[in-house]
Amino acid sequence: MDTDLLLRSIMTILIVVLGFAISFLIFSANRKSIANRWLLLGIILSVFFIFLDYLTAYTSQPYTLYLIRTSFGLAPLVICSTYFFVLNFPNKSKRNAVVTSLIVGLTLIPAILSFFTNLVVVDTHSEGWGTQVVGGVASTIYNIFSILAVLIILYITAKKFQKANKVDKQKIALFISGVAVFSLAEVVFTLIFPLINLDKYSYFGDYAIMIFFGFTTYAIVKHHLFDVKLAIVRSVTYSLVLATLAGIYLVIAFVISAVFNIGKTNTSQIVSGVAISLLLAFIFQPVKKFFDKITNRIFYKDNYNTDDFFAKLNKTLSKKR
Numbered sequence: 001m002d003t004d005l006l007l008r009s010i011m012t013i014l015i016v017v018l019g020f021a022i023s024f025l026i027f028s029a030n031r032k033s034i035a036n037r038w039l040l041l042g043i044i045l046s047v048f049f050i051f052l053d054y055l056t057a058y059t060s061q062p063y064t065l066y067l068i069r070t071s072f073g074l075a076p077l078v079i080c081s082t083y084f085f086v087l088n089f090p091n092k093s094k095r096n097a098v099v100t101s102l103i104v105g106l107t108l109i110p111a112i113l114s115f116f117t118n119l120v121v122v123d124t125h126s127e128g129w130g131t132q133v134v135g136g137v138a139s140t141i142y143n144i145f146s147i148l149a150v151l152i153i154l155y156i157t158a159k160k161f162q163k164a165n166k167v168d169k170q171k172i173a174l175f176i177s178g179v180a181v182f183s184l185a186e187v188v189f190t191l192i193f194p195l196i197n198l199d200k201y202s203y204f205g206d207y208a209i210m211i212f213f214g215f216t217t218y219a220i221v222k223h224h225l226f227d228v229k230l231a232i233v234r235s236v237t238y239s240l241v242l243a244t245l246a247g248i249y250l251v252i253a254f255v256i257s258a259v260f261n262i263g264k265t266n267t268s269q270i271v272s273g274v275a276i277s278l279l280l281a282f283i284f285q286p287v288k289k290f291f292d293k294i295t296n297r298i299f300y301k302d303n304y305n306t307d308d309f310f311a312k313l314n315k316t317l318s319k320k321r
Contacts, residue, residue, distance in 0.1 A: 010205050012054045018210070019047040029276060034092070038085035042078050049074035050206050056124065056131040068133055069121050072142070079149045080107035082179070086157050089175065090168045093195035099152065106149040110142040132199050143191060150183050178215030182208045 023043040031037075052071040056064045083103045087093055114120040119138035124131050154176065161172045182224030 019043050035088035038081050042081035045074050045078045063125050073111045077106040077110045090171050106145045110145050174215045178212040182212045231259050
């Protein structure tokens with residue numbers, strides 16, 4: 001496995017696990033919240049378009065082309081769901097029919113062109129680091145429409161920031177920061193880098209969505225955005241555990257492949273796979289306990305252990321007797 005592909009595999013697994021964990025736990029905390037539903041949809045679509053793009057490294061034509069076109073089609077839909085999330089975040093605001101129609105048009109047109117035509121993506125080429133995309137005649141329109149939609153969303157959010165109270169301003173500021181950093185990374189890595197023949201690093205733009213996840217999670221925990229602190233602590237713990245185990249698996253598989261030069265599936269590969277699986281099963285609980293301690297110290301450093309409290313209380317009462 002190529003080193004760049006190994007790094008990409010680890011990052012993709014982390015994004016998928018963390019994205020689904022946060023989104024479903026937020027939704028389950030308050031299913032009636034419209035903002036929660038749009039945020040859930042946006043994160044799920046983001047995870048899918050990143051994962052589909054990653055899968056192209058292991059597929060051949062014509063499936064690679066289908067996956068890339070689907071991935072490109074999902075990206076504008078993420079922007080559209082973000083717009084409806086902003087309308088209901090942190091409080092519901094009046095919807096402007098003209099702006100809504102504009103956003104829907106700016107996002108649905110690129111999505112449809114990508115899904116059903118070759119105007120956005122003409123072809124793909126397999127590289128050691130992944131898949132290189134050959135843009136179509138409408139690829140520039142695709143990028144311009146997406147950028148315009150993001151700018152409109154940021155403008156609407158900024159207007160809400162001006163009218164918000166102090167607490168809501170803190171929430172909105174974190175959201176704007178996450179979206180802005182992610183958007184900047186997309187422009188740099190997916191638009192500028194390919195122009196200077198650095199296509200192999202273009203996927204970092206999509207992976208910058210981890211920054212958006214991070215800012216949103218911080219807003220939830222620190223400013224009680226959706227009041228799901230316990231759920232977030234659990235999701236962070238399990239995400240760290242799964243990401244660690246996935247990283248260990250990929251590193252061991254890479255080393256075994258490099259040492260024994262394993263190509264096609266054979267007895268050695270099957271044995272090594274079983275051995276790695278047993279190793280991961282054996283170390284799961286120790287790794288989970290390790291991250292449990294870390295997350296509890298971070299998120300519950302002001303809490304006390306009730307068992308320790310009652311033990312000390314009983315000891316004190318016994319001494320007085």
